[in-house]
Amino acid sequence: MGDRPLAEDDRVALAKQGDTRAYGTLVEEHQSIAFRTAYLITGSAADAEDAVQEAFVKAYRALGRFRQGAPFRPWLLSIVANEARNRRRSAGRRERLALRVAEDPLSGGAVPSPEAALLDAELREELLAAVNDLREDDRLAIACRYFLGLSEEETAATLGWRRGTVKSRTSRTLDRLRERMEVER
Amino acid sequence: MTELERSLRLLGDAVAFPEAPDVSEAVQRRLEGLRPERRRPRRRTLVLSFAVVALAIGAAMAVPPARTAILDFFGLRGATVQRVESLPTVPTEPAPGSELLLGEPLPVEDERLLVPAALGRPDAAYAAEEDYGLRLTLVYGPGDGVPRSEYTGVGILVTEFDGAIDTRYLDKMVDADTSVEQLTIGGNRALWLEGGPHFVVFRTESGDIGEDVGRLAGNTLLLEHEGTLLRIEGQIDRARAIEIAESLERD
Numbered sequence: 001m002g003d004r005p006l007a008e009d010d011r012v013a014l015a016k017q018g019d020t021r022a023y024g025t026l027v028e029e030h031q032s033i034a035f036r037t038a039y040l041i042t043g044s045a046a047d048a049e050d051a052v053q054e055a056f057v058k059a060y061r062a063l064g065r066f067r068q069g070a071p072f073r074p075w076l077l078s079i080v081a082n083e084a085r086n087r088r089r090s091a092g093r094r095e096r097l098a099l100r101v102a103e104d105p106l107s108g109g110a111v112p113s114p115e116a117a118l119l120d121a122e123l124r125e126e127l128l129a130a131v132n133d134l135r136e137d138d139r140l141a142i143a144c145r146y147f148l149g150l151s152e153e154e155t156a157a158t159l160g161w162r163r164g165t166v167k168s169r170t171s172r173t174l175d176r177l178r179e180r181m182e183v184e185r
Numbered sequence: 186m187t188e189l190e191r192s193l194r195l196l197g198d199a200v201a202f203p204e205a206p207d208v209s210e211a212v213q214r215r216l217e218g219l220r221p222e223r224r225r226p227r228r229r230t231l232v233l234s235f236a237v238v239a240l241a242i243g244a245a246m247a248v249p250p251a252r253t254a255i256l257d258f259f260g261l262r263g264a265t266v267q268r269v270e271s272l273p274t275v276p277t278e279p280a281p282g283s284e285l286l287l288g289e290p291l292p293v294e295d296e297r298l299l300v301p302a303a304l305g306r307p308d309a310a311y312a313a314e315e316d317y318g319l320r321l322t323l324v325y326g327p328g329d330g331v332p333r334s335e336y337t338g339v340g341i342l343v344t345e346f347d348g349a350i351d352t353r354y355l356d357k358m359v360d361a362d363t364s365v366e367q368l369t370i371g372g373n374r375a376l377w378l379e380g381g382p383h384f385v386v387f388r389t390e391s392g393d394i395g396e397d398v399g400r401l402a403g404n405t406l407l408l409e410h411e412g413t414l415l416r417i418e419g420q421i422d423r424a425r426a427i428e429i430a431e432s433l434e435r436d
Contacts, residue, residue, distance in 0.1 A: 035205035039203065060219065
């Protein structure tokens with residue numbers, strides 16, 4: 001590979017030919033969002049790491065089936081989500097992951113950005129509690145759209161839903177969150 | 186973007202995700218000697234019906250008799266239906282769409298897919314390499330008079346099992362609420378299951394139930410077509426299911 005990073009399409013094409021270095025750059029680029037996606041589903045960092053590693057290996061082997069020119073991230077995330085669900089299922093884990101706010105930079109979690117600090121701390125806790133109380137699918141839709149910043153289309157591919165389902169579920173859930181926040185205010 | 190959506194985005198920045206571990210080296214190590222797979226040839230294993238029936242009875246007998254008393258029994262190559270007094274406890278919740286084990290997405294124009302022209306292009310298609318062979322799944326969302334199935338979370342689910350279903354096979358247990366009818370569609374054998382929920386499992390020869398695939402299913406047509414075993418599931422009636430089955434074509 002040259003000095004300038006190749007476009008994603010080109011790296012995918014190389015990886016399809018068996019270029020593991022080109023594939024490695026895709027791993028580096030997407031592993032962070034892949035991990036967060038898996039973590040939302042498994043609720044365990046260790047399971048999420050396993051799922052991500054397995055998904056990257058499976059995705060590599062399945063590259064022959066990947067349509068050249070299609071966006072790589074949603075395709076990858078759908079494999080990640082599938083691996084994560086398999087792990088959660090085989091772990092027999094039914095309890096829900098309760099997301100929490102990173103207050104302390106030493107806790108090992110993400111440090112809130114200055115913008116995030118603008119969100120009133122009390123409101124933040126209330127909103128997160130409301131999100132944590134959602135049904136699993138509703139919570140996943142909200143988390144994919146707003147916490148991971150995935151588009152509607154990417155969320156649909158990742159979770160294996162139709163785009164219309166993502167749209168309607170997100171909108172219904174936002175209404176519900178809005179109602180709850182109004183009641184609590 | 187509404188104020189709530191803005192707040193959710195800001196909240197996302199503050200959520201304590203564990204730090205993502207760097208898996209690139211581990212992945213690189215595992216890729217050694219691997220290459221992206223080319224399309225594989227279709228594997229076809231013809232299993233005589235009686236052989237499967239014998240195997241199925243063996244497997245069924247391995248289930249503790251207290252749990253399932255087998256009252257009746259139907260066989261279809263690669264698939265069996267057992268009538269039992271009561272359904273076993275379902276190990277998974279009635280599955281919303283996201284809980285289906287669908288495998289990896291594949292383009293809906295994939296040449297391996299048998300697509301029912303009556304339904305048109307699926308909304309999504311998946312492939313999963315299982316121990317018994319390749320499993321392809323077509324997903325159709327609700328609409329056009331097809332409601333969302335409470336079992337699959339989608340409108341119609343078409344699952345295609347290819348190749349060697351001789352050591353593991355699709356197995357359906359039905360209770361007294363479900364009617365089972367033998368049909369012939371385009372010269373092929375088929376079974377129509379209607380009424381109560383069915384329990385879908387995969388079993389090994391030893392009678393072990395695949396723990397990760399047990400789930401409830403709604404109205405279902407099981408049929409053989411060109412050496413493939415198909416399962417068409419959804420809240421549809423018998424006539425519609427037959428119409429779908431008759432319109433199957435290789436894409």
